[in-house]
Amino acid sequence: MKGAVHSYLEESIRPYIDLIDTLRSVGIQKDLALPTIAVIGDQSSGKSSVLEALSGVALPRGSGIVTRCPLELRLKKVTGGANWKAVLSYRKKRTEFVDPSFVAGPIKASKLANGKVARPTYDLKKFEFGDPSLVEEHVAAAQNELAGKGVGICDELITLEVMSPDVCDLTLIDLPGIARVPVKGQPEDIGKQIKLLIMKYIEKQETINLVVVPCNTDIATTEALQMAQEVDPDGKRTVGILTKPDLIDRGTEKDILDIVHNKVIPLHKGYTMVKCRGQQQIDEKIPLEEATQIERDFFQNHDYFRDLLPSLNKLSEGKATIECLAVKLTQNLVDHIKKSLPQLNQQIKKMLWDVKNELKDYETGPPEDLKGAKQFLIETLKRFCDQINSLSSGEQMSEENLFVQLRAEFKKWNDHLNSTKTSFSNSKDLSQKNRGRELLGFSNYRVFESVLQEHVAKLKKPAIELLYTIKDIIITHLTDVVSQCFRNYSFLQNTAKDKINNIQLTQQEKTEQRISEQFEMENRVYTQDPIYLKVLNEITNEKFSEDQLPFFDKKCKYSNMLEAYYEVVVQRMADQLPMMILFFMLKQTAELLSTDMLCLLDGANVSELLFEDSEVSRKRKDLRERRNRLSAAQEEISKFFTDYL
Incomplete structure (x- = not known):
């Protein structure tokens, strides 16, 4: 040719x-x-x-x-x-x-x-x-x-x-x-x-x-x-x-x-x-x-x-x-x-x-020299602690925002509390069988108290369930931060996840104890007189003053009095339980976790802490080769x- x-x-x-x-x-x-x-x-x-x-x-x-x-x-x-x-x-x-x-x-x-x-x-x-x-x-x-x-x-x-x-x-x-x-x-x-x-x-x-x-x-x-x-x-x-x-x-x-x-x-x-x-x-x-x-x-x-x-x-x-x-x-x-x-x-x-963007997650690795590697470890742990604290304070936003999920669960708790409100007028608890040693026509405060105690006690189980639900949500978000900050370092990932689980277990026991104490306190029926009077007036659509209430002490009026006080309990529990759970399960957990992770720096085996999975190294190598080919x-x-x- x-x-x-x-x-x-x-x-x-x-x-x-x-x-x-x-x-x-x-x-x-x-x-x-x-x-x-x-x-x-x-x-x-x-x-x-x-x-x-x-x-x-x-x-x-x-x-x-x-x-x-x-x-x-x-x-x-x-x-x-x-x-x-x-x-x-x-x-x-x-x-x-x-x-x-x-x-x-x-x-x-x-x-x-x-x-x-x-x-x-x-x-x-x-x-x-x-x-x-x-x-x-x-x-x-x-x-x-x-x-x-x-x-x-x-x-x-x-x-x-x-x-x-x-x-x-x-x-x-x-x-x-x-x-x-x-x-x-x-x-x-x-x-x-x-x-x-x-x-x-x-x-x-x-x-x-x-x-x-x-x-x-x-x-x-x-x-x-x-x-x-x-x-x-x-x-x-x-x-x-x-x-x-x-x-x-x-x-x-x-x-x-x-x-x-x-x-x-x-x-x-x-x-x-x-x-x-x-x-x-x-x-x-x-x-x-x-x-x-x-x-x-x-x-x-x-x-x-x-x-x-x-x-x-x-x-x-x-x-x-x-x-x-x-x-x-x-x-x-x-x-x-x-x-x-x-x-x-x-x-x-x-x-x-696309490869350059994906490589950003894999590109940065620890320096080979010990001094540089330790500084890299310090910066990595500090960045983790900053994100954990940002998460607990509600500053860190994500596709599934933590506080949006928490508020949704707390609303369910509030809705449940409202669903337990009832009219006590036909309650068997106010029947003749609860009558004490008093003569006919006299009131008995113990009847009032026992009815409330029994009704409030039914809230303890859903309160504990709320704690467990919130715990799972918090662990999920904390784990996401771990995966994001320690993506390439399995030892740090596993260490942080273990600490999260251990801290949450301890905090859960502490919170359960506080919830139990809260319900024990609720057995002591109490609220400020002005608060009780305000709610009672709203329920009865009347205007009672404090000096008129002794004339209101009749068994026929107990249903109104029970409803008024239970409304106070509902309002108190609607806020108190979420605040308690947030404090122990989120805020304190974040503080304890940050402290524990920074303590890893004391006598740390840097190379062990920054050990990378072979899969991560392979992925980085593959991405770099693809980037070089495409470039x-x-x-x-x-x-x-x-x-x-």
Whole structure:
């Protein structure tokens, strides 16, 4: 594919392909899908022959599964030199194969090679030989290392970069051939494994699916094309490649032409027919350059297929030969990149923004030196204490504000108290059975007192339940502060949570004791005379003065007197219980917790207190790597827009 084959290509083609290659080199495909061409086909469909013809480099071939790992093939046309150079890389290994006579001129769009992009450090090996067919054994060795010797597959990517004057500017990914029946040594689900691997690539909207189909098979039953149709039912991003036209049965030529002309299974990007080296030509070691001429002669001399040939100046309009296919694929890929680039740029910007924000929670870690680490510990504990005290005073606001929840529970308590108010006029407690030693017509204060004591005693159980509910709410909020302040430090988290539980247990016992004392005090019926008189007047709608009350001391009036006093009890308990619980369970807990946590500084084992979970360290590392990848990608895209758009 020399000279005129590429003379018409615009100088802007290489920059787009180089940009995507560069983004893939920094690993951005781990974060989002990149525009690419994925090559799929059934076993023995001729995939390897097509790729060999495009690259000029021999690839592993044979029966069964030959491609056992995704193989990214980067083809770069260079000028000013001769022959070729290939670079094979995977994991952290890099092998260069160089023809001794290879002296390349500048690669198009070399501005992208600015050296600023972070790439993995490779263990480099270098070989010099003039025969590109020797690359095959190294690709096979790489597959054996990744997928194991035998017939297994692996989803790790192998990259083969080929630079030569005789290749097109193109990047594509070769995927394992579709297998139906496992052979000896293969797992029973090998077919399913291969399909899952293929689907990872072809289901992405950013992928152009290059489907290789032999002419001598029924295209409608070809599994590769069926898979492509499943993810691309309209055929908008699928390209069909018809191989082995020399093996078709006589009389089926017109049927094949109908396929090529998009009359059978229409594809938006159409079909191209190619004739690559057969096994006999490979055995005879016929060079790829000579095979290209043999291919052209085949179509030129074919009664039916000669009209598929393109002219040298209009390769993109043809429907046959590797040269025509190379041009079409390059155009398709570059058009696809151009279309995807604005969205890709926006995705990278958004993901970088999100990663930077997420990293804020993990970025700050303790200094490595002991003095710095201790100062970091002091600041961390002080920040925790400030937030705890802010929480207890109601200054710290959150989505589920503590005092909003507490007030809601206290309102339930007040509503319950109001629901226990009753009319005592028909109460059996005022019946004759409660009469004392007094003569008929005399009052008995003990009756009044016993009725109230029995009624108030029923409030103790819900009062204790209120305490337990408030305790749970407070513990939840305190624990949230612990998780926020000590997110990365499990020892501090566990220590603080233990202290919260211990302090709350002690404070709960203390508060329960105070509540019990409160109810014991309520047994001593008492309130200020003006308070009692005010409520009594409100209940009876009368105006009694203190000197009139002795005339009010009649059993028939006890119901009003009981209601008046119970109203005082309700008002007193409605405020007293919440204030008591808040004081012991929240305010004192916050003070005790702050003191206990600061006491950790006395003789502290700093490294133990600031020990980070391995998961936290891993998360921070992952986020930093993502940030670096995305930053490098954004830098490359920005530079590309500046230089070429």
